[in-house]
Amino acid sequence: MKARRMYPAVAAALGLFPLAACATNGYWSHSYGIKSAGMAGVAIALPQDAMAGAANPAGLPWVAHRFDVGMTYFKPDRSAEITGNGFGLNGAYDGNGKSAFLLPEFGYNRMMRPDLAHGLLVYGNGGMNTRYEKSPFAAFGGPSPAGVTLEQLFIAPTIAWKIRDRYSIGATLNLIQQRFAADGLQPFAQASSNPSALTNRGYASSTGWSLRLGWTGMVTDTLTLGATYQTKGFMGRFDSYSGLYADKGAFDIPANYGVGFAWRATPAWTIAADVQKIDYSGIAAIANPISRLTQQGVPLGMAGGPGFGWRDMTVVKIGTSYDVSGDLTLRGGVSFGRQPIPASETFFNLLAPGVVERHLSLGATWKFGKNKEITAAYTHGFDKTVNGSGSIPANFGGGETNLRMHQDMLGISFGMRI
Numbered sequence: 001m002k003a004r005r006m007y008p009a010v011a012a013a014l015g016l017f018p019l020a021a022c023a024t025n026g027y028w029s030h031s032y033g034i035k036s037a038g039m040a041g042v043a044i045a046l047p048q049d050a051m052a053g054a055a056n057p058a059g060l061p062w063v064a065h066r067f068d069v070g071m072t073y074f075k076p077d078r079s080a081e082i083t084g085n086g087f088g089l090n091g092a093y094d095g096n097g098k099s100a101f102l103l104p105e106f107g108y109n110r111m112m113r114p115d116l117a118h119g120l121l122v123y124g125n126g127g128m129n130t131r132y133e134k135s136p137f138a139a140f141g142g143p144s145p146a147g148v149t150l151e152q153l154f155i156a157p158t159i160a161w162k163i164r165d166r167y168s169i170g171a172t173l174n175l176i177q178q179r180f181a182a183d184g185l186q187p188f189a190q191a192s193s194n195p196s197a198l199t200n201r202g203y204a205s206s207t208g209w210s211l212r213l214g215w216t217g218m219v220t221d222t223l224t225l226g227a228t229y230q231t232k233g234f235m236g237r238f239d240s241y242s243g244l245y246a247d248k249g250a251f252d253i254p255a256n257y258g259v260g261f262a263w264r265a266t267p268a269w270t271i272a273a274d275v276q277k278i279d280y281s282g283i284a285a286i287a288n289p290i291s292r293l294t295q296q297g298v299p300l301g302m303a304g305g306p307g308f309g310w311r312d313m314t315v316v317k318i319g320t321s322y323d324v325s326g327d328l329t330l331r332g333g334v335s336f337g338r339q340p341i342p343a344s345e346t347f348f349n350l351l352a353p354g355v356v357e358r359h360l361s362l363g364a365t366w367k368f369g370k371n372k373e374i375t376a377a378y379t380h381g382f383d384k385t386v387n388g389s390g391s392i393p394a395n396f397g398g399g400e401t402n403l404r405m406h407q408d409m410l411g412i413s414f415g416m417r418i
Contacts, residue, residue: 032123037409042273042274044228047062049413057172058160058168079405080350081402084399094133125153130353131146142187145184148351167216169216171211179206188300193302201241202240204238204240210230224261248302254282278314309342311342315336347388353403362377373416387402
């Protein structure tokens with residue numbers, strides 16, 4: 001398909017793409033592309049399709065001229081328990097008022113020359129969603145339902161060069177839209193610098209950008225290495241929620257970076273791994289602890305105000321693929337992440353309980369015709385509970401908030417070499 005025919009179709013499709021709401025590695029996406037999903041998200045040194053540029057833009061020259069379109073069914077299970085609270089908050093709470101999501105993705109890569117690729121990718125980077133039909137804050141006079149939604153969409157034009165047939169470098173300009181909504185947070189009005197911009201304001205949107213750079217090198221005939229770095233996403237403020245997030249509604253996107261390797265143990269068998277770091281601590285709205293409010297007296301929405309108290313997260317991903325035949329490839333993988341939510345910060349994280357640490361993935365690709373393929377992947381995020389420790393401040397009645405979450409993802413994609 002000629003590029004001049006492809007781009008109008010892509011432009012039309014962009015208007016139909018919903019933003020993605022998913023929480024996996026904190027609120028970060030578990031993977032980009034269904035092939036990568038089948039290997040627990042491994043992709044930095046193992047480009048397999050046009051979506052590879054979302055993990056490492058230097059991967060595009062290795063996948064040739066193709067496009068891929070996919071959809072993932074995402075079903076998280078979020079719940080919380082409050083115990084020992086003196087103001088009547090005790091109870092079990094189900095955050096699954098909206099229990100399932102469909103997450104689309106699209107990637108197109110074109111080889112302008114044998115050594116020069118450019119691509120366009122559209123995908124959801126991450127997000128979080130909770131909806132408590134029975135509000136955890138009802139004893140404070142909070143209405144039901146209560147919860148938040150954060151969704152992020154990346155549109156990523158990418159260019160990459162292959163050097164001496166063994167190495168490549170690439171760069172992506174991420175054009176980002178995100179939106180946020182909060183409901184049922186009225187009990188926190190007394191702790192806000194602007195109670196009129198705290199809750200129940202509908203969806204607020206912001207736009208911004210970031211850069212991703214990458215390198216891929218085939219250091220031997222069987223070993224490939226990769227490295228990538230993405231700057232912080234510089235985003236506009238959520239003005240309608242300037243009384244909630246620190247610095248008048250600022251909500252930038254964390255920088256992240258990673259390294260990976262892919263080893264072709266045999267002509268049919270590949271083993272690969274990535275290590276990824278997500279710098280949640282660089283974003284005040286995500287990283288500032290509740291003690292900014294309870295001990296230092298800085299209200300919600302002010303510069304230096306409280307957030308979710310998240311730590312940086314390191315994620316290790318290990319995957320393998322095996323070519324059963326020329327038409328069938330099987331995949332599998334596991335990932336492990338450092339818990340981003342400290343036990344002392346579970347109270348506010350009722351709204352964002354992204355506590356899953358371990359994932360197991362399985363996948364397969366079936367090739368048919370001369371240049372077409374179907375890929376499927378399933379991922380299970382294992383059940384994880386974070387029990388609070390000193391999590392509810394005394395002025396909110398004390399006690400503990402315990403967070404629990406697990407999740408399942410099932411994705412399918414169609415790819416075609418052009």
